[in-house]
Every structure is written in structure tokens, then in C-alpha cells.
Amino acid sequence: MGTFTGPDIVTDGLIFAVDAGSTRSYPGSGTTTTSLVGLSTGTLSNGVAYVSGNGGSWDFDGVDDFIDTTFTLPAGDRSMEFWVYYNTLTSTAGNGYSLMGVQQGADKYLYSGIQSNGSGYSYAGNTGGAYSYTFSAATWYHIVLAMGSGTSRNYVNGEQVATRTYTASAASTTEVMIGAINQSHEIDGLVPLTRVYNKELSAAEVTQNYNAQKSRFL
Numbered sequence: 425m426g427t428f429t430g431p432d433i434v435t436d437g438l439i440f441a442v443d444a445g446s447t448r449s450y451p452g453s454g455t456t457t458t459s460l461v462g463l464s465t466g467t468l469s470n471g472v473a474y475v476s477g478n479g480g481s482w483d484f485d486g487v488d489d490f491i492d493t494t495f496t497l498p499a500g501d502r503s504m505e506f507w508v509y510y511n512t513l514t515s516t517a518g519n520g521y522s523l524m525g526v527q528q529g530a531d532k533y534l535y536s537g538i539q540s541n542g543s544g545y546s547y548a549g550n551t552g553g554a555y556s557y558t559f560s561a562a563t564w565y566h567i568v569l570a571m572g573s574g575t576s577r578n579y580v581n582g583e584q585v586a587t588r589t590y591t592a593s594a595a596s597t598t599e600v601m602i603g604a605i606n607q608s609h610e611i612d613g614l615v616p617l618t619r620v621y622n623k624e625l626s627a628a629e630v631t632q633n634y635n636a637q638k639s640r641f642l
Contacts, residue, residue: 437623445479464495486612490604499595518565530591548576551589564641572624582634
């Protein structure tokens with residue numbers, strides 16, 4: 425079915441999946457990536473590069489690179505998952521965050537990334553902020569932000585590291601961006617894949633996805 429499935433990737437509720445390591449999603453050149461589920465696409469903007477290591481990744485320069493997709497978030501329970509390798513822990517934005525997802529205001533947030541000191545940072549629904557996990561540069565991470573029934577959960581490398589409550593979660597009309605948020609806060613590093621689910625991934629499902637592809641990165 426393509427490398428996004430690994431041996432055991434959770435497919436229940438999967439509504440968006442791009443993977444630089446799948447030729448069905450990205451042929452290794454050009455400026456278009458196609459979701460392996462649904463009809464969404466993404467446009468590699470401002471010179472996003474491709475590197476073949478670890479099965480294939482997109483390489484973002486931390487200045488102006490991003491992938492702008494046509495995918496918008498559903499309301500309610502949802503989860504965002506990605507692997508990332510930060511070259512540095514800073515970005516060109518004034519507040520120093522490197523993020524990906526959607527930042528639309530009100531209760532339409534779903535994004536995850538880091539602060540310039542390496543601490544985790546995310547928003548889900550109408551609530552968010554820093555959380556107590558410190559990332560390092562030049563290291564591969566599997567990150568999941570899962571939200572359901574009023575609680576968002578942050579997972580790193582298959583382990584839950586933080587929780588937060590929210591009171592509202594509406595659908596977005598702004599499209600998901602990979603490697604940046606709203607054409608700002610650009611990541612300096614590698615992102616091989618991003619997935620979105622229309623449900624809250626359970627802890628067991630997060631661990632399943634981590635274990636299914638960790639041999640590609642670790």
C-alpha cells in the first residue's frame with residue numbers, strides 16, 4: 425500500500441497522510457505531494473528540498489520553506505502525527521517557535537512544535553502553550569498531538585509527556601501547513617511524513633505507529 429503504512433500503521437480514522445518516502449505521495453522531485461488517503465495535495469514552496477536518507481524526507485531551511493496543503497481540519501476529536509529532525513531549535517519568527525499544523529484562532533487550533541529553548545509547544549482546540557519536554561537538535565522524534573473528549577495529549581517517541589484540557593474544537597478553513605505555521609515560524613530540519621486522523625489516537629495506537637516506523641529513523 426506504500427510506505428506510509430509501515431507494517432502496522434493505524435489506518436482507522438486516517439484522513440490525511442503525506443510521506444516523502446512513498447513514491448505514491450512524492451516522486452522524489454518536483455513541488456507537489458499527494459495525500460495517500462483522500463484527495464488533498466501539498467505544494468513545496470520556496471525551495472523545500474528532498475533528501476533520500478531515512479527513506480526520504482523534506483528538508484526545510486528555517487528561513488522561508490514550507491509545504492502548503494489543501495487539507496483542512498475536521499471539528500471534534502482529531503490527531504496530528506509527524507516525525508521530525510531539527511537541525512536547530514530556533515526559527516526566523518520573533519518568538520522563536522518552529523511549528524506545523526493550523527493556527528486559525530478561536531477554537532480551530534491544532535499545531536505542534538518547539539520553543540527556541542527546545543521545550544515542547546502545542547495548541548489544540550482553544551487551549552495550548554509550552555509543555556514539559558525538552559527536545560534536542562540533530563535527533564529524530566516521533567510527535568503526536570491527540571485530542572478528544574476535552575483533553576489533548578502530547579506524545580513523544582510513543583510515550584505520553586503532557587496533557588491539557590480544552591473546551592471547544594471547531595473545523596478549520598485554513599489549510600494545514602507543514603514545516604511552518606501561516607508562512608512563519610519555519611522549521612530548520614527534516615520532516616519525512618505527516619498524518620492527520622479524525623479521531624483521538626489512543627496511547628496504544630500512538631505506540632503502534634511509533635514502533636511501526638522507528639527502524640526507519642532510529
